[in-house]
Amino acid sequence: MNVEMRYLHTFRVVCEAGSLRAASSVLHRTEQAVSYQLRKLEEALGMPVFQRGNGRLTPNAAGERLLAFCRDMGRDWEKLHEEIRDTAASEPPLRISSVSGFGRYQLLPLFRDGPLADIPIRMRYPTAEDVVRHVESGAADIGFVHRMDTHERLSHTPVGKEEIVLITSARSQPAPFLDIESLRHEEYVTYDESDYVFATWFMQIVGTNMTRLNAVAHFEELEEVLDWVAAGRGVSIVPASCMVDHEAQGDVMALRKPGAACHNTIYAVLDPARHHAAIERTLQVVREHAQL
Structure with a gap:
């Protein structure tokens, strides 16, 4: 079980x-x-x-x-x-908790084969709420979320931006129109973090949030969302970084409104009372690569 x-x-x-x-x-x-x-x-x-x-x-x-x-x-x-904190080594791995879209597709490459590759890490991808909880409890040294929540002890520092796009199957004909009436009739593939992402995109692109959507499938991971959209089973709204490979393969396409790109701020979540030697360097590199 x-x-x-x-x-x-x-x-x-x-x-x-x-x-x-x-x-x-x-x-x-x-x-x-x-x-x-x-x-x-x-x-x-x-x-x-x-x-x-x-x-x-x-x-x-x-x-x-x-x-x-x-x-x-x-x-x-x-x-x-x-x-665990009491018995940890003097230089333990940097424990990172990040929302999936940013963590998997923008943050992880920096540690895998990028400028932070020499830093040992432990990384996980929970929801934004759990990212904050991990930093609050000391389970993570640093967190990355796509929304700013008021917290009496933790700081939320802007470190980058990510583009959010509506995606559809590359085979979809005709492609959806980016107006409120057309979007009301689309079938949507949702995921655990989609509520905030969808609301941000709707507010920036069409000027209002659509709270009643025709959701045809719900998944936890973005990869499953992308596969479902590629199969023509609905549309979704995701961070643009996560669909690069699928777009290159001709499976999905992003629909952008001319002159009205949607961007979301990424925040680093930190506890001022805790410190890790690699945090400042990590923040500097993330800022350089995340289009702040």
């Missing part, structure tokens, strides 16, 4: 919020995305964990036990990180 940690976090938030709508607000995701993660959790467990009815999600007996486990695990996880 393999249960994703993010599913357990979503389960706990839903239990404490009492409904999909309330939980989606806390998690900054659509109700569809939250429901998807609950379904995957129950599939992995092989049993339901909620009593469903009257618009509320109440944990059943199995769910109550799982909720207690999640709360205990949260406390144990924080304690474990404290112990």
Whole structure:
């Protein structure tokens, strides 16, 4: 049995919020995305964990036990990180937590075969909310997110920009028009970070956010989104850096409105109370390569 940690976090938030709508607000995701993660959790467990009815999600007996486990695990996880920090070597690997689009397609190449290749790293790609949580708890030395959230202790420093584009299959005829009425009728492929990305693109390109979309598929990873779009199963809105290879292969194409490119700011998330020798150099290189 393999249960994703993010599913357990979503389960706990839903239990404490009492409904999909309330939980989606806390998690900054659509109700569809939250429901998807609950379904995957129950599939992995092989049993339901909620009593469903009257618009509320109440944990059943199995769910109550799982909720207690999640709360205990949260406390144990924080304690474990404290112990790891206390026993770490003087120059441990730089622990990086980054949203997937920026982390996989812009940040990782800098460490793989770029100017930061000599720095040992541990990198992971959670949601923006979990990136902040990792830096807050000390599980990451530095985080990278695509939105600025107010935090009483952590700093959010602009370090770069990424272009966001609407993509469709290269075989789609005709290509979608970039006007509000045409876009209302498109079928969209969504992903875990798509709520904020979609809203940013709609506001910059058409001047309003479209909260009701015809979502035909939802995935966790951008690669699955790109494959679905390439197959002609819908359109999506993604960071331009992630679709370069697919575009070069002739699988997908980006649709840009002349004179109205959409850009999103990338922020480095830091805890002023913690330090790693490689942070300043990393920030300098990221700024040089991320078009700030």
